[in-house]
Amino acid sequence: MSLFESVYLWYLRRKCNHVPNHIAVIQDGNRRYARKMGIPRAIGHQIGADRTGQVLEWAHEVGIQYLTLYTFSTENFNRTKDELDELFALFKERIELIVEDERIHKYRIRIQMIGDKEKLPSYIQEIIHNAESATAHYSNYYVNIALAYGGKSEIIQAGRRILGDVKDQELHAEQITPDLIEDYLYGRNSAVPPVDLIIRTGDDSRTSNFLPWFANGYEAAVYFCTPYWPLFKKTDFLKAIVEYSHQCDIRDK
Numbered sequence: 118m119s120l121f122e123s124v125y126l127w128y129l130r131r132k133c134n135h136v137p138n139h140i141a142v143i144q145d146g147n148r149r150y151a152r153k154m155g156i157p158r159a160i161g162h163q164i165g166a167d168r169t170g171q172v173l174e175w176a177h178e179v180g181i182q183y184l185t186l187y188t189f190s191t192e193n194f195n196r197t198k199d200e201l202d203e204l205f206a207l208f209k210e211r212i213e214l215i216v217e218d219e220r221i222h223k224y225r226i227r228i229q230m231i232g233d234k235e236k237l238p239s240y241i242q243e244i245i246h247n248a249e250s251a252t253a254h255y256s257n258y259y260v261n262i263a264l265a266y267g268g269k270s271e272i273i274q275a276g277r278r279i280l281g282d283v284k285d286q287e288l289h290a291e292q293i294t295p296d297l298i299e300d301y302l303y304g305r306n307s308a309v310p311p312v313d314l315i316i317r318t319g320d321d322s323r324t325s326n327f328l329p330w331f332a333n334g335y336e337a338a339v340y341f342c343t344p345y346w347p348l349f350k351k352t353d354f355l356k357a358i359v360e361y362s363h364q365c366d367i368r369d370k
Contacts (some may be wrong), residue, residue, distance in 0.1 A: 133362055135366075137181065137338075139313050140181050140314045147345065147346055150165070166207055175351050181258075184260050185260075185262075187325070189263070194236065212244045215248055225257040225258065227260070230249065230263075231263050237264060245264070261308060298330070302330060311335035312337040313361065342356070
């Protein structure tokens with residue numbers, strides 16, 4: 118790391134007057150990065166996965182308690198079988214490594230998946246269950262992995278569960294409140310609080326139906342940046358938090 122970059126990181130860290138409790142990240146650009154670099158698509162996804170590991174470390178350094186990573190959407194199932202096989206193999210490898218990562222246990226980080234598990238291959242469901250079970254007793258920090266995730270879908274599924282309980286007379290209509298809907302979205306034991314900041318990489322200015330209840334419903338700050346996910350740097354991460362801090366200062370005036 119150059120002296121300039123070290124000084125710049127120090128400067129950005131000093132500007133982080135407000136640290137978000139929950140950051141949600143849309144990791145975009147792995148495939149475009151691979152095309153730009155002239156490397157196989159699978160390598161682009163692997164480099165992106167390496168970047169994810171670094172971001173987990175950065176988040177811990179800053180003191181982010183909740184981090185949600187948009188890893189695979191319901192729309193991504195439309196990709197070719199070859200690419201899906203590559204991605205699922207990568208998910209299996211990386212989730213298994215998470216369970217073995219000493220930092221997860223040292224920092225007491227709870228891992229949780231959000232999304233439609235039933236859409237995933239059975240072996241992916243199994244390793245997710247293992248990761249969640251191995252960290253279920255941790256409560257210092259939380260990492261939510263959004264797999265087979267769709268924002269509209271999760272609200273529809275919660276609505277169906279509520280209607281089912283009303284029909285079975287386990288719930289009365291007057292009991293339906295925002296807090297109850299949040300319970301039905303992820304369950305009372307979930308680790309998904311309101312989102313403070315959404316970061317999207319890859320030079321795309323959309324939130325892509327990501328956590329609509331906990332992000333849009335709570336007016337989360339949004340930071341769009343140009344680098345593809347494999348090129349996302351610590352300076353980019355801190356600049357997002359600086360922007361969040363600036364918006365907090367504006368709200369406080």
